[in-house]
Amino acid sequence: MSDNTAKLTMGDKSWDLKVRPGSIGPDVVDIASLYAQTGCFTYDPGFTSTASCESAITYIDGDEGTLLYRGYPIEQLAEHGDFLESCYLLLYGELPTKAQKDDFVHRVTYHTMIHEQMSRFFTGFRRDAHPMAIMVGTVGALSAFYHDSTDISDPHQRMVASLRMIAKMPTLAAMAYKYHVGQPFVYPRNDLDYASNFLHMCFAVPCEEYKVNPVLARAMDRIFILHADHEQNASTSTVRLAGSSGANPFACIAAGIACLWGPAHGGANEAALNMLSEIGSVDRIPEYIARAKDKNDPFRLMGFGHRVYKNYDPRARIMQKTTHEVLAELGIRDDPLLDVAMELEKIALNDDYFVEKKLYPNIDFYSGITLRALGFPTTMFTVLFALARTVGWIAQWKEMVEDPSQKIGRPRQLYTGAAQRDYLPISQRR
């Protein structure tokens, strides 16, 4: 790329387009004035080569398999930090001092309760409603209860809404689970850390005391860290687009939850575990590998492949390690699904099809085995993804709202429909 311009030539005309370098990673060709200059749009379905915004939050190097939150490698944050520390980092841009962390934890802790009337929303759902459907409904409904933090032009209200979302998602997620299994809701406890409080709200029952296993709580907290943010993925782009119209943060997060639900995105953790269960045993793996490679078969290996990672997803490595820790702590010597997953990974990583297309396990490949071992039904897997990703969605939404250059997102199209034609009375139609 020449110094800081790219030349576009069409016919006998040419234009210089500004090239902007990032702090790390690919440069961008600024095409904001392209339509005004050339009368043409660019065309990039799925945004495979399009940067939708400028961001300083998360960086991914797909070839290297690198993931940084505000410059810190995910491996170090998962090893040495905890989820609320990563939340502070994603929101404010720096690791907190002890005083800052204590204050942040206190503020989140004292926002974990939800308005008592919100619990009535749950009774409107069937007991077998998918928990993600419940989350889309109840998170969107938060804007009906917290009018004092929906004015996005007010920095204080933006921060209060951010804290409320991070604090209340575990409470709503646990309530969705409890409603699903027909048990009474369990209130948050201020004496428990974030992950322990969530496990307690999910698995405690009124009949006896529930002691949170610290090893499992640590694993849950680490899983939250791994899922916290991931650049401009589909659900984050949905939150940004919804937010660009000025919609309130609760509505934007509800839109993100809806997008995350899809099996090609966050729904892949549920789909991956269902796939492993369907394969059932190691000897049936070749049949499914063949199906994944068959152009005429819509079957894909769930938990495999990624738009950005063309190397091993660094989160999948940490997740695999966490899976072994959790199974060991629970005394699960041999989990047939883990055997299938490990063998499937080994076979796929040595198969030309997957090697050529650079398809590696992603974060969703091992997470289902871990979450199932922790006691969650498969329908709750994507809810846990949404719980953790809320801080990423909020941080990206906040960055967009505070970006002076931001404007409403409004893509154009390549029109291939009918040219203008006149109305035909029905009597004349053939």
Ligand code: SDX
């Ligand atoms: C997440 O974007 C993010 O950052 C998302 C995420 C996050 O943290 O927010 O990382 C979370 O969504 C992880 C991805 C979870 N989804 C799955 O595991 C579902 C299975 N994977 C695929 O559906 C697919 O890999 C995607 C959707 C993840 C990526 O699709 P792309 O980038 O559009 O790639 P593609 O569909 O164009 O595939 C490229 C080729 C195709 O073959 P050809 O048409 O070129 O011959 O690879 C093939 C695909 O058929 N392929 C697969 C495959 N994934 C891609 N073949 C078999 N099994 C697969 N899983």
